[in-house]
Amino acid sequence: MDFKPLLLWSDILLWAMVAGCVALAFYCRRQDYLRRAWRRVGESGVAMSSATILAAFVSVGLLDSLHYQPRLPAQEGSTEAQYAPEVLSALDALVADLRLNKEKTYSAPLATHAFAKETMERDGVQTRDYPRLKWGGAHLEDVAGRDSDLARRAASGAFYGLLLWAAVVGVAVGLMALARGAPYGATCRTVWQPGTAATRPIAWRAVFATLAVLSVIGGITAAWAAGYHVFGTDKVGQDVLYLSLKSVRTALLIGTLTTLVTLPLAVALGLIAGFRGGWWDDAIQYLYTVLNSIPGVLLIAAMVLMMQVVIDTHPEWFETAAERADARLLALCFILGLTSWTGLCRLLRAETLKLRELDYVQAARAFGVGDARIMARHILPNLMHIVLIALVMDFSGLVLSEAVLSYIGIGVDSSMNSFGTMINAARLELSREPVVWWSLAAAFVLMLALVLAANLFADAVRDAFDPRFQWRARRVVKKVAA
Amino acid sequence: MIAYIIRRLLYAIPILIGVNLITFLLFFVVNSPDDIARMQLGAKRVTPEAIEKWKAERGYDKPMVWNAAAPGVAKATDTILFDKSVRMFALDFGRADDGRDIALEIKSRMGPSLAIAIPTFILGLFVTVSFALLLVFFRNTALDVGGVVLCVAAMSISGLFYIIGGQYLVSKVWNLVPISGYSGGLDAGKFLILPVLISVVGGIGASARWYRTLFLEEINKDYVRTARAKGLSELRVLFRHVLKNAMIPILTGVVVVIPLLFMGSLLLESFFGIPGLGSYTIDAIGSQDFAVVRSMVFIGSVLYIIGLLLTDISYTLVDPRVRLN
């Protein structure tokens, strides 16, 4: 085999979450009220286009979560396969061009020349000039032809993008026609027709339109990336587009894995405190008030510092640098989870207090239904919408937190690609003349796209599941940090 | 009402003890002082003697919770728990790694922190509440929809970009104010204006949207309909009836952070080089100065608890139902 698959802990958890989401989707299909609520989300064009953008991010993140170690060239005399210590992912393999074609140092987006002058010898004379890049535009005979080359590549990229899009949409509509048992043409029309208040169809139009935009952008970017650094290069000459793509996984992991800690804590404790009352309630309330009184960033900082000590004093635990960075990322998620369950717990406790007085709970009691069963059948299903909304609403806050924490130095491992480390590395270069802006711009654009889509999607989910319930934008870190 | 406040006050004590205990566990039990010494000294210089010396310098060489060797009361007091945690109740924070007294440092850094935090707080509250009221006044119009979209977009941008973008545009491109730095007295204005503005702008999105939902919630209440049936103008309904009632939930979110203003802002102070408590904390985190981080955690919690108390008291001021019951 040419490679050895490697499952990092975060990969396992992430794929487990994907499996969980699929299971949840099947569960939702069977539960009438969940299906109706999700349908309302589906009717919203904004929600569906946000979901499409999120799906694009998620696919990048998932590709980046299939890790392997490539096999080293067989050494003489050794029959045992040797694998590189470097851990790569499927994404790395896909964009190997971006990963491997490094420059010396900074270069602007789509540039053909380096950002800084160098002394070089031309025709035997020493001059200071901008050298040509090793990769960016290296295929050009004459740099003056760059613009026309870019235009040509953009046109073909857009064309292939649209072609791909048409194929995808064609197949999707075909599947839909099959599922509905309707003729292809009729399905096409219903999908493209705007819905009325009465019919309220799922907003496939929005999905396809967003896909079209994404395909065009993706096509152009891919076409350019084949010959240029689309977002330029950073200080050590790495392609910024590559770094941005790698950062997506980190952001997704922080935004989702944290909930693995938050949810069980918040749901179990909130439910028990609200339902049991008395001594349980006092103890749980005490616990979350204490945790809540420590300002978020400081608690996270203290915990992360302590975690660093543990990791630093036990280097023997980790075989590769990737595993160490991974452990640190997981620990960060764990810490973020530990510090952010209190808000949801309080909400769930309050709601449970209300629910347990409702007549249908009383009716169940009148039948002698046990506490555990009442909690499972009557309370928990009526809390699920709050849990779900909290989950999607927390996501964007957590992604933003990562950037701030990494900036402060208590985020992910500095060797790990993330938006925070990108911003942190780039912000000092703003004082250069001319300004090195592209790393920041790339992080800004991708983060904005991810967080805005997540926020819009969360809004739609909240509206669909519970229009009346009050939601507050809870930001773990921003409260004190900004 | 006084009984209520006393009760809240009494409730604060076990919480503070809890916070203190958590910090103790976090800083001394999760990692032993030996571990910390080993890490701070670095791999090269780790000898048992160096570790002992490092611990002795910082008073980490005592037993954790019980000093059997010490005489009398000192059995309990001559310990890390007492020295490092219990003493914090008396605002005795000990010394930082650079040997300076933490309490003194905190005292001197409070001023600059407040100089940013207070104007930010007041201006921010005013701007966001006004903006939210404006959106509510024009509810169900394009202006409202646009405003909400703007809010969502604004809250989707990381705080870091507001700071970096603001510094770049205002200080570098337009050259209006110094990019960073601080001085005492009236001069401070030119250093403060940008961080304050950035912080206000950065906070509008989330808060204004939240306040808007609060106002809308109130505006659908029966008593607002009554007020309209009296023939009051929409503005009067909004200011006298809606705002006054919506202030109650707003207060919970707002009053609690007032004491925390002392803590300053981590990001702003570090970006703008302002010698406040925020940058002090960041520096301490950067240099892994645990004594300072521990102190800041404790102070932050104390301030938060004070904030909770203030919230309770402010409730009694704005809500007659709490005041008179």
Next chain:
Amino acid sequence: MSGPDVRHAVEPLLEVRGLIAELDTPAGVARAVDGLDFEVRAGETMALLGESGCGKSMTAGALMRLLPDVGYIAGGSVKLAGRELTTLTEAQMRESRGSDMAMIFQEPATSLNPVLTVLQQIGEVLATHRGLRGAPARARALELLNAVGIPDAARRLDEYPFQFSGGMKQRVMIAMALAGEPRLLIADEPTTALDVTIQAQVLDLLARLQRERGMAVLLITHDLGVVARMAHHIGVMYAGQLIEQAPRAAFFTRPAHPYSKLLFDALPDAARHGRGELATIPGSVPPLTTAFTGCRFADRCPQAWSRCHDEAPAWHEAGEAQRVRCHLYDPAEAARAVPLAAVASQVAADDRLPRAQAPLLSVRDLKVHFPIRRGVLQRVVGQVRAVDGVSLDIRPGRTLALVGESGCGKTTVGKAILRLIEPTDGSVSLDGQDVGSLSRSALRSLRARMQMVFQDPYGSLNPRMRVGEIIGEGMGALQQGGDGVAVARLLEQVGLRADMADRYPHEFSGGQRQRIAIARSLAVQPALIVCDEPTSALDVSVQAQILNLLGRLQRDMGLAYLFITHNIAVVEHLAHDVAVMYLGRIVEIGSVDQVLGAPRHPYTKALLSAVPRADLDAATLPQKLAGDLPSPADPPSGCHFHPRCPRAQARCGTDAPVLEGRDGRQAVACWFAD
């Protein structure tokens, strides 16, 4: 009482012509008010009568031009004293609101601003419309509070709404409405949220103020009794339209529209006592998004024929000043028999159950106290005596009605009997078995013998469970095997279709939900069902369906009911025995004929006379009961009722009377009972 002749002599103050109001709902445009024509004259009370969802509150909103954000006036004209309101600018309209016309609302608890004092809220009107501020405003506000009968008004001016009781809040609302000296007062269900003795006070107050001030009142209500007591002229609304207009006398002697007639027949009262079936109106009000072609009531009308479905009826004269929108009154249809045969089938009275039978349920000296905690350490400083020594018996197959006003502890009694609330003291025994001493597991088997049906049909069914699961839950919990067949049988037993088991509660109307709740309690084949106000959240026509169902189940299965209610009419209809509760104690208990026919306790008398009756004698002044219900946390000494009792003497304030009956008459707890 102004007769029809007086009516035509005076110019109308309010003149509504072809008023249309619409709502933009997700399901489409709902025409909540569709072409309304009516007028109200000064000094006259016009009542708009209708069930929920008929558009009567939207009408009030449209008159005031205070519609929800999604609502708007789509046509027609509203003239107040000759001035067209629909075309006024918003600023002009504001001047009119609160001064020319004022409004009071259903929920006094939420209609007053909780953070402003009463003076501030009345002062706003005085400042806006009368230009009064400072001391003169205070003086005027004081006059107003006195006028609406608020005791100690000078002090209470500076209090906040939460410091007032429900009835007092409604008085404050009325004072606020009067502050602008309106010529038209719109009262939207002004007493629906109030207890019956308080309702009587507020209705009297409204009538007196109207007489004194010569105001026109537009009364919006669903309660025929309130209409009978207050209205001079009546308009019946159905699905956004007025379908009948009549003067009071004509309406109560011969209602013309089939719907009006059915409303009267669906009303339970003593006249049909003996557990006869009430008339019901099948189906429910059609959604207002419907595009109507024929008569809106045709689908539910027992007399409808093809014309009713095809052609919308025009107004026809049905008597002097009585107009009705019904084809039956079209002179061209004179051949059709107008009178409506009594739809209700009279079932033979089954009052002759053996009385000597041993009681099924026996409650002795039941007490439920809740601790009050105060102070720094939250010490128990007192007890709310929600139930303070209640004793009662229910025999198999019979119904005991537990009657009382809100806060008297009647619901707590019900829950304590089922041990949903742990009783503080006393005993409850079912079939001679002491419920209170049972362990949890032993209690479980007893659960099958006693069940409960709750008040709120929306809160009593778990929205996340299918109807089949809801009904099966009890069987499952009590190991009785809840299979599909049993569920289907139960559904059919309560008048639903078996295939509804797969649906969720939100797909059902209030009445259907209550049927499901009844099916759930029947699932375990109980001997006793505690019914906690099972019909108070329902419209009259739906209430009749549920009452009929309960009556039928009792006859068929020999069920006993503890029927908790505040609605005396319902008691008359279905109870065998009545217990009247006041502040945690039973003050009178006996058979329904005894207690309602010849009440002995002063409270029972006051309660009965306060109930507005849907007949022409209703306007006679009831025996008035002053004051509010005291708090059960601090009940008056001696007889709890003595501060409000017209007959109280010194002894009543010191010694609590014991419940006792003599000479075969009902037991009563009063030193001076008849």
